[in-house]
Amino acid sequence: MNVRAIVLPHTHGPARAVWLLLCAGIVCLLVFVLALACGSNPIRWADLPRLLFAADASVEADIVHRLRLPRAIAAATTGALLSMAGALMQVLVRNPLADPYVLGLSGGAALGALSAIALGTAAWTVNLGAFIGALLAIVIVFGLAGPDLGRLEQVSAADPSPRLLLTGVMLSALAMAGVSLILTVAPVERLRSMVFWMLGDLSGAIASVPALLSVPLLAVLSVLFGRELNLLLRGPGAAQLLGVNVRRLRLLIYVAASLAAALSVNTAGTIGFVGLVVPHALRLLIGNDQRVLVPASGLAGAAFMLAADTAARTLIAPQQLPVGAVTAMVGAPVFLWLLSRRR
Amino acid sequence: MKPSLLDVEELWVHAGPRRLAGPLSFRVELGQFWCLVGPNGSGKTLLLQALSMAGGAAARAVRLGGRLLGEWPLAELACWRGLVPQQLHDAFAAPVLDVVLQGRHPHLSRWAWEGRTDRAMALACLERVGLSRFANRDVLTLSGGERQRVAIATLLLQDPPLAVLDEPLAHLDLAQQIRILDVLTEDLATGGRAVIMSVHDLSLAQRVATHAIVLGGAKPLAGPVDEILDGETLTSVFGHPLSRHNALGRTWWLAN
Numbered sequence: 001m002n003v004r005a006i007v008l009p010h011t012h013g014p015a016r017a018v019w020l021l022l023c024a025g026i027v028c029l030l031v032f033v034l035a036l037a038c039g040s041n042p043i044r045w046a047d048l049p050r051l052l053f054a055a056d057a058s059v060e061a062d063i064v065h066r067l068r069l070p071r072a073i074a075a076a077t078t079g080a081l082l083s084m085a086g087a088l089m090q091v092l093v094r095n096p097l098a099d100p101y102v103l104g105l106s107g108g109a110a111l112g113a114l115s116a117i118a119l120g121t122a123a124w125t126v127n128l129g130a131f132i133g134a135l136l137a138i139v140i141v142f143g144l145a146g147p148d149l150g151r152l153e154q155v156s157a158a159d160p161s162p163r164l165l166l167t168g169v170m171l172s173a174l175a176m177a178g179v180s181l182i183l184t185v186a187p188v189e190r191l192r193s194m195v196f197w198m199l200g201d202l203s204g205a206i207a208s209v210p211a212l213l214s215v216p217l218l219a220v221l222s223v224l225f226g227r228e229l230n231l232l233l234r235g236p237g238a239a240q241l242l243g244v245n246v247r248r249l250r251l252l253i254y255v256a257a258s259l260a261a262a263l264s265v266n267t268a269g270t271i272g273f274v275g276l277v278v279p280h281a282l283r284l285l286i287g288n289d290q291r292v293l294v295p296a297s298g299l300a301g302a303a304f305m306l307a308a309d310t311a312a313r314t315l316i317a318p319q320q321l322p323v324g325a326v327t328a329m330v331g332a333p334v335f336l337w338l339l340s341r342r343r
Numbered sequence: 344m345k346p347s348l349l350d351v352e353e354l355w356v357h358a359g360p361r362r363l364a365g366p367l368s369f370r371v372e373l374g375q376f377w378c379l380v381g382p383n384g385s386g387k388t389l390l391l392q393a394l395s396m397a398g399g400a401a402a403r404a405v406r407l408g409g410r411l412l413g414e415w416p417l418a419e420l421a422c423w424r425g426l427v428p429q430q431l432h433d434a435f436a437a438p439v440l441d442v443v444l445q446g447r448h449p450h451l452s453r454w455a456w457e458g459r460t461d462r463a464m465a466l467a468c469l470e471r472v473g474l475s476r477f478a479n480r481d482v483l484t485l486s487g488g489e490r491q492r493v494a495i496a497t498l499l500l501q502d503p504p505l506a507v508l509d510e511p512l513a514h515l516d517l518a519q520q521i522r523i524l525d526v527l528t529e530d531l532a533t534g535g536r537a538v539i540m541s542v543h544d545l546s547l548a549q550r551v552a553t554h555a556i557v558l559g560g561a562k563p564l565a566g567p568v569d570e571i572l573d574g575e576t577l578t579s580v581f582g583h584p585l586s587r588h589n590a591l592g593r594t595w596w597l598a599n
Contacts, residue, residue: 013456094434227448233435234445237428241395242501243421243449288435291456 017292024299028076031303035072035310036064040317073212074205074267075309075323076302079274080215081264083301086275087282087294088222088257091229092250093165096283099276100261103168103254106270107175108137109262113197113269114179118186126197127266134262137175141167142254149254150247200271200324202309211263218260219295225249226291233288271324273331274301274308281338346409348373348505348537349394354404356386356393356558363389364558369565371554373504374534376527378548378555378568379541382581385559387541388429388509394539395426395507407505421449424505425498429513431490433482439493440465440478446500468496471526473519487514495523499530506530508540512547520544524551545577545585545596572596 036052037043043051043060052069055061085100093102101107112133116126145167183194222229228249231239236246261275278301282293305323308330312321347370355365363386371377379387393401402413407423415423425446443465444457451457469475472492477485485493491514498506506527512520528551530536542548548555548568555571557564560580564571577585577596584599 013458096435224453227451227453230441231445231448234437234442235432235434238431238445240417241421241426242445243418245417283435288437289441 017289017295020286020292021295021299024296024303028299028303028306031306031310032072032076035075035306036068038310038314039063039068040314070206071202071204071309072306074207075202075305077207077211077215078202078205078264078268078271079278079301079303079305080298081211081218081260081301082271082275083278083297083304084215084218084222084294085257085260085264086301087279087290087297088218088229088253088260089275090279091233091290092253092257094233094235095165096280097276099272100257100264101172101270101272101275103141103164103258104137104171104175105134105168105258105261105265107172107179108133108135108140109265109270110198111175111178111182112136114182114186114194117190117194117197118182120190130197130269131262131266133175134258134265137171138255138258138262141171144171146251149250196322197269198324199322200269200327201322202268202312203320205268207267208263211267214260214263215298218256219298221252221256222294223291225252226289226294229253229290229294230288233290269324271305271327273324273327273335274305277327277331277335278304281334284338346406347371348408349539350406350409351394352404352406354390354393355400356390357400358386358389364563367556367563367565369554369556371505371537371539373537374531375537375553376531376551377537377539378552379539379558380543380545380548380555380572380577381541381558387558390556390558391426391507391509391539391541395424395505418449421501421503423503424507425501425503427491427494427498427506427508427511429509431494433490436481436483438478439469439474439480439482439485442482442493443468443496443500446497446502449501465496465500468499469493471499472496473522488516488519491515492519492523495526499526504536506536506538508538510541510543512542512544520547527551545572546594548572549594549596 033048037045037048041063043064047060051061051064055065082100086098089098089100089102090096092098109130110133112129112131113126116129141164145164148163183191186194228239228244231242231244232246232249240246264271279293279297282297282300286292286296305327308326309323312323312326315321349371351370352368353366354368356363356367367390379390381387394405403411405412407415440462444461446468447457447461447464466475466478469478472495474489474492474496477489482490482493491511495508495511498508511523515523524547527538527540531538549572552568554566555568557571557576557580560576564576574585574587585596586599588595588597
């Protein structure tokens with residue numbers, strides 16, 4: 001499917017990149033502050049700096065430091081990771097409809113996490129199970145379709161790498177069959193937490209150090225390999241002819257994007273739509289230069305997830321929605337709207 | 344002795360495991376225009392791909408600048424030869440100028456961004472193929488012939504000593520065919536380039552070629568155009584009587 005860029009770039013080069021990233025960064029920061037202020041116990045904006053940087057023993061300081069700050073950081077991190085992974089996966093399979101889970105990662109993660117929940121082990125093992133499941137899916141897909149990463153097909157063939165894509169889809173289907181099995185036989189009282197996990201939930205989520213570090217790492221990598229990513233997007237044969245080692249580059253994208261998605265799943269479960277909608281929408285707005293698109297996707301994804309999680313916490317407070325339900329509720333209509341305004 | 348730009352020795356063209364054509368031996372020097380002709384399915388595209396991509400039999404049978412094709416690092420090879428494939432498929436929208444700018448990739452370091460000079464060079468290449476007004480157009484909206492000329496502009500910007508083109512004239516109208524041939528021969532005159540191009544129109548081949556390769560016969564032929572392109576050979580290769588005519592000071596080929 002082809003989508004025209006609504007805004008073709010008028011200025012060029014690093015200056016435009018810095019300008020766009022600055023704008024996205026400011027938006028992200030504003031939403032971050034909003035996420036700290038809003039909640040079932042609203043905090044006045046004027047009090048925020050004092051509570052953040054000179055915490056006292058008040059309840060508000062406790063709420064900000066113990067609840068909202070870790071949660072906001074986790075939301076921003078998962079949003080950034082998923083969006084950047086989505087943008088990279090779209091380059092890897094040369095399809096604007098790909099998302100971070102397209103290669104079967106979510107199925108493996110869900111199977112791992114739900115097994116842990118079903119066994120009733122400690123809470124931290126759920127995330128570990130998800131991470132191990134995701135890693136297994138990555139390794140299996142690579143083992144089955146890895147040789148395809150270097151295939152150039154015909155020099156000009158339209159075909160991206162169908163075996164990679166289909167292997168991922170099939171593995172995901174297999175894992176989801178296992179998930180259905182667990183859902184059927186699991187004790188009723190655990191079903192609710194299983195459903196919440198599968199939708200993606202940020203309550204009590206804490207971003208791990210590797211997850212935090214991989215955000216800037218992914219952004220820097222995508223800038224360094226940006227021109228090669230752009231070439232790969234136009235076609236693997238053409239890219240190889242212009243000096244890109246297609247196999248090595250695809251392997252790099254595959255590993256980086258999969259690990260980023262796995263780290264995000266490890267933090268908050270399989271939150272959907274962010275990794276699909278954010279890069280897609282940005283591509284329509286700012287064009288398709290991966291050196292700008294991938295880092296900007298990170299910032300916009302962080303902002304989107306922060307906003308969605310704030311809504312999830314406040315819409316029916318004190319009840320909480322799983323954030324994945326909110327991203328889907330907002331993401332799907334936005335996506336349809338973007339599609340309908342194609343010229 | 345200075346090595347030839349391209350030195351092909353006993354090359355077999357393979358279609359998968361099957362030997363399609365060969366053995367081929369020829370040498371390409373700067374300033375030469377090689378036209379590759381032959382019936383459908385005679386291996387023209389496969390030969391051009393073998394000459395421009397490392398890998399397979401070509402890695403050991405083809406020397407570029409005296410060095411075996413298989414021994415070239417990809418990034419360096421991209422500064423020496425360029426290929427315009429027969430068909431192009433775009434999955435994503437992009438401004439035409441950005442597509443042309445990809446030709447600068449092999450010449451820029453990892454840290455560099457395409458700058459004002461690169462953009463000016465890209466615009467100049469678009470101008471040469473007659474598409475300067477299309478710089479900001481979305482590549483997905485181009486017609487087949489326009490897309491092909493964008494690919495040729497990309498090759499011009501890449502500026503390789505060896506330019507390989509797979510039926511670059513296929514989708515072009517008559518005027519554009521002549522324009523592209525003129526653009527290609529202009530660069531030959533300066534001695535900075537050699538061209539290998541597959542083409543179906545024998546008259547167009549005759550118009551520009553200094554040398555020719557004919558695939559599809561019992562044995563592949565390669566050499567100076569006057570020795571290779573004659574009525575008897577072509578008639579037997581294409582399986583249809585073809586004849587040579589002289590008019591307007593040029594040689595034309597017609598199917599009887």
